[in-house]
Amino acid sequence: MANSVTQRAGHAENLANKPGGRDQAAKICKGLGVKNPPFAYHRPETLDEALLLLAQIGEEAKIMSGGQSLLPVMAIRLGQPENIIDISQIRGLDSIETESDIVMFGALVTHSQAEASPVTRDSVPLLHKAMPYIGHRAIRNRGTLCGSLAHADPAAELPAVALALDAELIAASTDGARFIAAEDFFSGFLSTTLQQNELLVGVRFHQAPAGMLTSVQELSRRHGDFALVGLTCVLQLSSDGLVDSAALSFFGVASTPSRATQAEQSLVGSRPTTELFEEIANMVSNELDPPSDTHASANYRKHAAGVLTKRALADCMSQTGVLT
Numbered sequence: 035m036a037n038s039v040t041q042r043a044g045h046a047e048n049l050a051n052k053p054g055g056r057d058q059a060a061k062i063c064k065g066l067g068v069k070n071p072p073f074a075y076h077r078p079e080t081l082d083e084a085l086l087l088l089a090q091i092g093e094e095a096k097i098m099s100g101g102q103s104l105l106p107v108m109a110i111r112l113g114q115p116e117n118i119i120d121i122s123q124i125r126g127l128d129s130i131e132t133e134s135d136i137v138m139f140g141a142l143v144t145h146s147q148a149e150a151s152p153v154t155r156d157s158v159p160l161l162h163k164a165m166p167y168i169g170h171r172a173i174r175n176r177g178t179l180c181g182s183l184a185h186a187d188p189a190a191e192l193p194a195v196a197l198a199l200d201a202e203l204i205a206a207s208t209d210g211a212r213f214i215a216a217e218d219f220f221s222g223f224l225s226t227t228l229q230q231n232e233l234l235v236g237v238r239f240h241q242a243p244a245g246m247l248t249s250v251q252e253l254s255r256r257h258g259d260f261a262l263v264g265l266t267c268v269l270q271l272s273s274d275g276l277v278d279s280a281a282l283s284f285f286g287v288a289s290t291p292s293r294a295t296q297a298e299q300s301l302v303g304s305r306p307t308t309e310l311f312e313e314i315a316n317m318v319s320n321e322l323d324p325p326s327d328t329h330a331s332a333n334y335r336k337h338a339a340g341v342l343t344k345r346a347l348a349d350c351m352s353q354t355g356v357l358t
Contacts, residue, residue: 070108077120081206084121085233089208091117093230098122099142102169102177103185112224127235132157135241138204141234145174145182157241160199160248160266164191167250170258183219184234186226186290189260191250193220194291198266198283201239205232213238220290246270247350251342255329261286262330263338267346269301275356277301282343287324287335294318297343306356311347315340 076095078084088095096115098104099122107113121127121141128142130153137157139148148154149165168174168182168191182192183203196203196216203214205228214227221227228234242248252264268281280301282294297317304310324335 070105071111071114073108073115074117075120076117077123079123079125081121081124081127081233081235084119084124085206085208085231087117087119088233089231091119095119097184097233099178099181100144100176102173103181103187107185107224121233130154132241136238137241138236138238139179140236141178141180143179145169145177145179146171148179149174158199158239159242159246160250160268161192161195161239163248163250164195164266167191167252167261167264173258180234180237183237184226184228186220186224187260188220188223188288188290189262189264189286191252191261191264191266191285194264194266194283194285195250196237197291197293198268198281199239201237203234204236204238205229206235207231207233211235217293223289243270247353249346249349251346251349253338253342263287263324263335263342265339265342265346267343267350269306269347269350271306271354275305277304277306282318282346284322284339287322287339292322294321294343296321306347306351308348311344314347315343318343 076087078087094115095117096104096113096119098118098120104113108115124142127140128147129140130143130148130151131138132153137153145165145168149162154162165174169177179192182190183196186193195201197220201216203216203219205212205214207229208231219226247269249267250265251267252261254261264285266281266283266285269277270279272278280298282298284292284294294317297314300317301310301314319336319340322336322339324332324339326332
């Protein structure tokens with residue numbers, strides 16, 4: 035019996051490490067009565083204390099703020115940290131601040147807090163539009179922006195938002211702070227370029243310029259599920275109505291959020307029309323190389339990405355009332 039349980043737990047761990055395998059792994063673990071593995075719990079009261087703990091413990095530690103990503107991962111044995119550093123009691127990390135043309139969200143700003151903030155709505159509209167797609171209300175009440183970014187799930191909305199908006203992430207350690215561009219932050223499936231002794235203390239976005247058009251489109255089995263395919267879209271038009279800049283940032287199609295750069299380049303300098311959007315959608319379907327898994331085939335995801343592209347571009351233009 036023990037060997038059978040061990041084998042099934044090992045099988046669950048293997049599945050959990052594969053894209054699309056987490057649901058199957060969770061079912062196996064539930065059948066085994068699996069609980070979180072044992073760990074040492076630390077709850078620092080200051081940022082300096084948290085950074086010192088990280089420096090001392092190193093790779094055996096994981097940061098927890100809302101716990102909405104980390105605890106489920108531990109339950110299916112995708113992660114088994116020996117030490118949990120809970121930063122939820124550290125003061126000063128739960129603020130949304132504006133300075134010049136920058137909006138900064140601290141490490142403990144929750145999804146609900148960001149969603150309700152007029153600063154998010156007015157200055158980072160793409161982020162505001164993405165919030166209702168994230169899990170359910172209870173998850174958004176506890177989960178944090180920076181926690182989602184650090185978790186780096188390729189099927190999550192916020193990494194794609196950060197990539198579309200060229201966000202800058204702030205990592206702190208006992209050695210100081212460094213700023214990491216979103217395009218350099220996500221390195222693989224559930225992986226980032228954060229060092230073992232670094233804590234993500236904030237994320238910075240440029241305030242949206244006047245006339246920025248944004249859209250979030252997502253395809254999932256049920257509301258609150260991870261996306262089979264998703265897209266965060268940004269368009270900026272010039273005074274003569276041509277596309278001045280474009281961002282098509284996809285999630286659920288690779289091991290990291292992905293920009294469709296060829297399609298973006300084809301949009302720039304063009305006049306928005308339904309015919310152009312059809313061409314761009316076809317380009318996106320050809321440009322992306324998504325995986326197949328138990329939820330959807332690669333061909334399905336490619337087709338769906340094209341459909342979402344047309345929807346997002348049309349949605350952006352509907353905000354101007356102009357589309358030919």
